[in-house]
Amino acid sequence: xxxxxxxxxxxxxxxxxxxxxxxxxxxxxxxxxxxxxxxxxxxxxxxxxxxxxxxxxxxxxxxxxxxxxxxxxxxxxxxxxxxxxxxxxxxxxxxxxxxxxxxxxxxxxxxxxxxxxxxxxxxxxxxxxxxxxxxxxxxxxxxxxxxxxxxxxxxxxxxxxxxxxxxxxxxxxxxxxxxxxxxxxxxxxxxxxxxxxxxxxxxxxxxxxxxxxxxxxxxxxxxxxxxxxxxxxxxxxxxxxxxxxxxxxxxxxxxxxxxxxxxxxxxxxxxxxxxxxxxxxxxxxxxxxxxxxxx
Amino acid sequence: xxxxxxxxxxxxxxxxxxxxxxxxxxxxxxxxxxxxxxxxxxxxxxxxxxxxxxxxxxxxxxxxxxxxxxxxxxxxxxxxxxxxxxxxxxxxxxxxxxxxxxxxxxxxxxxxxxxxxxxxxxxxxxxxxxxxxxxxxxxxxxxxxxxxxxxxxxxxxxxxxxxxxxxxxxxxxxxxxxxxxxxxxxxxxxxxxxxxxxxxxxxxxxxxxxxxxxxxxxxxxxxxxxxxxxxxxxxxxxxxxxxxxxxxxxxxxxxxxxxxxxxxxxxxxxxxxxxxxxxxxxxxxxxxxxxxxxxxxxxxxxxxxxxxxxxxxxxxxxxxxxxxxxxxxxxxxxxxxxxxxxxxxxxxxxxxxxxxxxxxxxxxxxxxxxxxxxxxxxxxxxxxxxxxxxxxxxxxxxxxxxxxxxxxxxxxxxxxxxxxxxxxxxx
Numbered sequence: 126x127x128x129x130x131x132x133x134x135x136x137x138x139x140x141x142x143x144x145x146x147x148x149x150x151x152x153x154x155x156x157x158x159x160x161x162x163x164x165x166x167x168x169x170x171x172x173x174x175x176x177x178x179x180x181x182x183x184x185x186x187x188x189x190x191x192x193x194x195x196x197x198x199x200x201x202x203x204x205x206x207x208x209x210x211x212x213x214x215x216x217x218x219x220x221x222x223x224x225x226x227x228x229x230x231x232x233x234x235x236x237x238x239x240x241x242x243x244x245x246x247x248x249x250x251x252x253x254x255x256x257x258x259x260x261x262x263x264x265x266x267x268x269x270x271x272x273x274x275x276x277x278x279x280x281x282x283x284x285x286x287x288x289x290x291x292x293x294x295x296x297x298x299x300x301x302x303x304x305x306x307x308x309x310x311x312x313x314x315x316x317x318x319x320x321x322x323x324x325x326x327x328x329x330x331x332x333x334x335x336x337x338x339x340x341x342x343x344x345x346x347x348x349x350x351x352x353x354x355x356x357x358x359x360x361x362x363x364x365x366x367x368x369x370x371x372x373x374x375x376x377x378x379x380x381x382x383x384x385x386x387x388x389x390x391x392x393x394x395x396x397x398x399x400x401x402x403x404x405x406x407x408x409x410x411x412x413x414x415x416x417x418x419x420x
Numbered sequence: 421x422x423x424x425x426x427x428x429x430x431x432x433x434x435x436x437x438x439x440x441x442x443x444x445x446x447x448x449x450x451x452x453x454x455x456x457x458x459x460x461x462x463x464x465x466x467x468x469x470x471x472x473x474x475x476x477x478x479x480x481x482x483x484x485x486x487x488x489x490x491x492x493x494x495x496x497x498x499x500x501x502x503x504x505x506x507x508x509x510x511x512x513x514x515x516x517x518x519x520x521x522x523x524x525x526x527x528x529x530x531x532x533x534x535x536x537x538x539x540x541x542x543x544x545x546x547x548x549x550x551x552x553x554x555x556x557x558x559x560x561x562x563x564x565x566x567x568x569x570x571x572x573x574x575x576x577x578x579x580x581x582x583x584x585x586x587x588x589x590x591x592x593x594x595x596x597x598x599x600x601x602x603x604x605x606x607x608x609x610x611x612x613x614x615x616x617x618x619x620x621x622x623x624x625x626x627x628x629x630x631x632x633x634x635x636x637x638x639x640x641x642x643x644x645x646x647x648x649x650x651x652x653x654x655x656x657x658x659x660x661x662x663x664x665x666x667x668x669x670x671x672x673x674x675x676x677x678x679x680x681x682x683x684x685x686x687x688x689x690x691x692x693x694x695x696x697x698x699x700x701x702x703x704x705x706x707x708x709x710x711x712x713x714x715x716x717x718x719x720x721x722x723x724x725x726x727x728x729x730x731x732x733x734x735x736x737x738x739x740x741x742x743x744x745x746x747x748x749x750x751x752x753x754x755x756x757x758x759x760x761x762x763x764x765x766x767x768x769x770x771x772x773x774x775x776x777x778x779x780x781x782x783x784x785x786x787x788x789x790x791x792x793x794x795x796x797x798x799x800x801x802x803x804x805x806x807x808x809x810x811x812x813x814x815x816x817x818x819x820x821x822x823x824x825x826x827x828x829x830x831x832x833x834x835x836x837x838x839x840x841x842x843x844x845x846x847x
Contacts, residue, residue, distance in 0.1 A: 170660075170830075173663070173664040174664075175660065175663055175664065175830060192667070193449060195664070195665070196449070196450070196665070198664070200660075200661065200664045202657070202660040202661060202664070204657040204660060204832075205657065206656045206657025206658040206659070206660065206661065207656070207658050207661070208463075208653075208656070208658055209656055210463070211463060219455070219459060220661065220665070222450060222455050223450055223452060223455060223662070223665040223666055224450065224665055225448050225449060225450045226450075227448075267661060
């Protein structure tokens with residue numbers, strides 16, 4: 126379990142982290158969300174000791190994170206980078222060795238990961254000869270080669286085509302299923318919603334919302350009601366109490382309502398007297414939670 | 421199949437558990453320093469640029485030693501035009517003078533003469549470069565130009581020969597050789613208090629000079645490799661991944677050590693080949709290989725690497741792009757160039773004030789000390805003190821440079837100042 130508590134960091138007058146706290150459990154995947162400049166990258170760098178913190182604590186399995194513990198962590202920095210002229214296999218194995226693997230084990234692992242990620246025929250090509258997408262795959266292999274217990278990825282989905290994104294998602298799911306703690310940042314909320322059990326939303330250096338996605342949604346004071354009927358449903362919907370906001374695209378109404386608002390009468394009325402094309406009542410999406418948390 | 425079979429069940433939720441490539445192998449504390457050194461040796465040592473630059477340096481050094489012994493001063497021929505009478509006795513004297521003075525028994529000086537009817541034709545031949553000079557009636561020497569650096573051998577020889585003829589006519593043929601001897605050779609015997617004989621000293625001076633040039637080239641050349649190596653790791657951003665696994669000092673020291681070993685390897689190969697060539701060809705008439713000199717040279721290349729590599733590694737961390745790196749390197753290059761020029765003053769006066777001061781300044785010492793040692797004018801206590809100063813300086817530079825490196829390594833905007841990087845060290 127990775128526990129981050131009360132991180133503080135200033136760069137001159139700029140406050141990068143202002144007491145950020147959250148945790149990532151083994152076997153689970155946490156999506157780390159926040160607007161640009163909220164402190165995501167600084168927090169992730171802090172896990173690897175790349176930032177001298179002004180305050181706060183980082184623990185792995187209940188103990189302060191030390192350099193030996195970091196050997197068991199895998200990292201994909203926001204700014205990707207490998208040695209351009211070094212052969213792909215040699216380079217991935219080198220990072221395995223830097224994390225304490227024997228040379229033979231590192232080479233074996235490098236080859237299996239590169240094959241798994243579709244680079245099996247590019248093992249002896251220098252990184253600079255690979256396409257952008259393939260360089261991303263090699264970068265992922267560098268983060269995974271030593272089978273890390275904690276995987277930290279800064280914007281792993283940015284710049285990936287749909288196939289690459291699917292491979293990335295599969296690998297992350299698999300690592301979590303194999304017992305690793307997985308933490309990644311993203312601006313693609315649908316991807317996070319699809320993949321992650323947990324989220325942490327950081328805003329202006331503070332974590333403003335974190336926990337199990339389902340619980341967070343359930344705990345939201347709002348629900349989303351979507352309705353589309355033949356003809357206008359406006360008269361029907363105006364009878365509702367507790368509507369926070371609504372949109373209408375010409376066919377479908379989308380209402381944000383209080384969680385305790387009683388919508389059953391309206392739904393029953395619609396079901397009886399209108400021809401319903403679409404009807405849904407749900408907890409808010411992650412994107413809704415995000416907007417509420419950071420505004 | 422009933423429709424209900426198409427509805428996913430909870431067992432479908434489980435993620436297909438892929439193989440764990442490599443397995444969770446036990447993690448030993450890695451020897452990062454060794455890994456970094458080996459990577460540098462492998463990727464750079466096998467690179468075309470290393471092999472080619474080593475080979476070219478070796479060829480140049482060997483060429484400078486071997487070529488003069490092949491084509492050197494075996495036979496020198498001067499082409500002279502003759503107009504009128506009374507020229508031949510002067511030519512005979514000049515030939516005798518030149519061959520009597522030469523220390524090398526293989527060397528021969530001859531004059532190739534061509535008679536002309538009139539002076540105009542002879543002058544044209546000089547102008548067209550067919551002749552070096554024209555001797556007219558034993559009284560005038562016509563040359564294309566006079567003066568210039570170093571004067572002209574043919575002019576000196578012919579003048580002396582003509583002088584000899586005049587002395588002969590004044591004192592008579594019998595006593596003439598004595599008089600000429602007294603006028604043209606050094607009448608006093610010279611006895612040096614330090615060092616071996618003159619020839620060995622000359623050999624040592626040449627090796628000191630060659631060693632100096634090689635030291636300068638190799639230290640500055642490999643310092644630039646270190647500089648660019650660090651900046652490249654920043655510009656291609658691999659540095660963040662490296663720092664996530666290793667400490668800054670391990671990365672800096674590994675790079676310095678790896679590149680220094682390559683430089684030292686090149687230096688040792690070149691100097692060994694050069695010494696063998698000197699022995700085989702007898703280029704400098706050295707009775708023995710001057711082991712003391714070579715040992716001092718190698719020692720100070722190592723110490724020089726320590727100082728200049730740490731500085732350039734730290735400078736590399738100040739820049740984010742290769743074009744900025746050159747600017748960050750400027751003060752360090754200036755220091756090396758200044759030391760190089762200082763060492764010429766030391767060649768002139770190995771025991772002078774500049775030489776003594778240069779011995780104790782760690783940035784100039786690698787260039788000054790091997791020269792003083794070559795001339796055997798470096799007292800042991802001075803040498804030991806200079807080594808101590810260089811080692812302490814390297815230690816201090818490692819701490820300061822390591823901090824500048826770690827401060828600069830993760831800052832990617834433009835070029836940092838030394839002080840900024842030192843203060844903002846994060847790691």
